[in-house]
Amino acid sequence: MGSDMALVKDFSVSAVNAGLVTVLVGFTSSAAIIFQAAAALGATEKEIGSWMWALGLGMGLTCIGLSLRYRMPIATAWSTSGAAMLITGTAGLSMREAVGAFLVSGGLITLCGFTGWFERALNRIPMSIASGMLSGVLLRFGLDAFAAMKIQFAMTMAMLCTYLLGRRFLPRYAVISALLVGVAIAGAQGLLHTGGIRLELAEPVLVVPRFSLHAVIGVALPLFVVTMASQNVPGVAALRTSGYKVSSSPLVGWTGATTLLLAPFGAFALNLSTITAAICVGREAHEDPARRYVAAVTAGVFYIMTGLFGATIGAVFAALPRELVLAIAGFALLGTIGNGLVSALGQEREREPALITFLVTASGVSSFGIGSAFWGLAAGVLALVVLKAGRRS
Template identity: 75%
Template sequence: MHTTLLKDFSVSAAIAGFVTVLVGFTSSAVIVFQAAQAFDASPAEIGSWMGALGLGMGLTCIVLSLRYRVPVVTAWSTPGAAMLITTATGVPMEEAIGAFLISAVLITLCGFSGWFERAINRIPMSIAAGMLAGVLLRFGLDVFISMQTQFVMTFSMFCIYLIMRRFSPRYAVVTALILGILIAGSQGLLQIDTVRLQLAEPVLTTPRFSLSALIGVALPLFVVTMASQNVPGVAVIRASGYTVPISPLIGWTGATTLVLAPFGAFALNLAAITAAICMGREAHEDPARRYVAAIAAGVFYLIIGLFGGTVGSIFAAFPQELVLAIAGLALLGTIGNGLLTALIQEKEREPALITFLVTASGITLFSIGSAFWGLVAGGLAIAISQVKR
C-alpha cells in the first residue's frame, strides 16, 4: 500500500489537497466560529471544535481515500453551522452536544443501512452533472470578479494558468498559486504578522438530551447536512466519473461525528465544492492517481486539528482575491466537464439546464440550499417530460 502511494504521489496532487483545504477553510471557518460562539463557547471550546473537526475530516479523507483508491473528501457541514447560528438561542452547550450526537446517529443509520444510497441512485447522471456545474459556477465567475479589486495579481495568475495549461497542464494551478503569493507579498497583501502558533486542546462536554434540542437542533442539522451536503457530495463523485459504494462513506462520516461530537464536531459529511478540486485534471492527468490529492487534503486537515485556531490566522493571511482566484482556476476543468455531461443527451438537456440554473441561483428554502432544490427541479422536469401524451 505504501509503495503504491509513493508511486502515485505527485506535487500537483499535494497542491490540489492544499488548495482544497485553503478554499474549504477560508470560505466557511468564520461560520463555524460564529456557530460555536452562538452557544457561548469559550476560546478553549472554540479551539476544541476546530480541533475535533480537523481531526475528523483528516482521518476520513485519508482512510476512505486509501480504502477505495478514489478521492474521497469530507468537510464540516457549512449550512449546518449556519443553521446552528440561528437556532442556538437559549440552548445550553450540553444540550447542543446531545443534539449533535442524535444527528450523528441518524446519519450513521442512513449510511450503513443503505437507505441514502437507494434514494441517490435514482438521480440521472445529467441531472447530477448539471447540479455540480451550478454549484461550482460562482467559483469560476469569482476569478474574473476578483480582477475588479486586485487586477494585477488575479490577471497575472489567470495568464500564467493559461500558459501552463498549454505547455505543462499538471502544474498550471501550482504555478498560478506561487505567482499569486509572490505578487501578494510584493504588494504587502500577506498578513503574516497576524499568525500565532497555538496548539488546540480537546474540551470534553458531557451531553444532555432534551426534546427542544432534538426538534430545534438535531433534526434540522440532520436534514440540512444530508440534503445540502451529502446529496451534492455524492453527485460530485459520480459526475467526476468515480464508482464507489456510497453507504459506507456516509456511514463512516456519521460514525466519526458520533465519536468526536462531545469535543465539538457538530457534523461531518461528503464535500462537494472542495472535493471537485481533488477530482479534477489539475490534481493529476490520470484519474486513478487523484486519490492522493484527497489524502494530502486529509494531512492538511489533521494539521488544522492539531493547531486549531492558529491555522485560521495562517489562511487569513492570504488576501481574499488570491483564494477566490486559485479556487476558480482549479475548478475550471470540472465546471466544463460538468456542463458537457449535463447537456450532451438531448432528451435530458432541458431538465439538466433547469437543474444547473436553479442550483446556480443560490436559492435557499426552509434552510436547505440550492443544490438540493436544483435536483428537485430537474427531477420534476424529467418526470413531466416522460409523461405519455
C-alpha cells in the same frame, strides 16, 4: 506494506498541491461560519479551538482512511450549511443540549449510510440532473475568480495568465504556479497580513451531552436534513460526474460514525465534500484519474495539521488576500465545472430538466434552512417527471 508502496509510487507534486488548495479553499471559504456557530452557543475561546481540533481531525481521518481504502479521491468536509443553520437555530440552547443534538444527527446519518437507504434514493437520480446540480454549486467559484479582477486586477490577471501557460506547457503544475505567482505579487504589494500568526496548539474540550426534545426537533433533525440534502448528495455527484463508481453507503456511514465519535468535542456534522472534492477529482490533481486519490490523502494530512494547530493555521490562511483565494479556487475548478456541464447537457431528452437544476442551484435560493443544491435537485426531478409524463401521454 503494499498499500504504503502504492502510495509512494502514486505520489506527485500536483496531487500534493491539489490537497493544499483543497484545505486552503475549504478553510478560508467557511471557517468564519464555524466560529460564528460556536459563538452562538456561547462557546469559550478554548471550546472554539476544540471545535476546530475535532473537525480537522475528523476530516483528516476520513479523507485519509476512505481514500486509501477505495483508491479514489474521497474528500470530506464540515457541513457549511449545517453551521449556517446553527447560527440562527440554536437560540436558547446550551452547549450540552447542542452536543446532544449533534449526536442524534450523526446517528441518523450513520443509519442512512450503512443501511443503504441513502444510496437507494440517490440511484434514482439521473446523472444529468446530478451533474447540473454539481455545476450549479461550483459556478459561483468560477465567477468569483474573475469578479476578483475588479478589486485586484494585476494579481488575478497575472495568476490567470500563469494558469493558462501552465495548462499549455505543464498541465499538472498550472494551479500551483498560479498560486505561487499570486502569493509573490500579494507579498510585493503588501497584501499579506502576517502579524496575527502565532504557533499555538488547540486543546480538545469534552462537553457531556444533554438530550432534550427541543434540541432534537429544532437542531438535530434540520442539521441531518441539510447535511444529507445540501452536502452529501452533491458530494456523491462530484465523484460520479468524474467517473468514480463507488458505493455511497459506506462513505456516508463513516462520516456519520466519525461525527458520533467527535461530536462531544465540537464536530457538529461531517459529510462528503462537494467544492473541495471537485479540486481533488480534477485533472489538476493528476492526469491519471487512478492516482488522484493522493490529493485527498494529502488534504487529510493538512486537515489534521489544521486541527492540531487550529489558531495558527487559521491565521496563516487569513493572511492571504481574499481575492487570491477566490482566484485560485476558481481556476482549480474550471475543469470540473466544464465536465459537469457537458455531462448535464449531453442528453437531449434530459437537457431542459438538467438546465433547470443548474440554474436553480446556481441562483443560491434557500428555504426552510435547506440550501440551493436540494432545491435545484427537486426542481430538476420535478421537471423531468412532468416532461416525461407529457411524452408518454
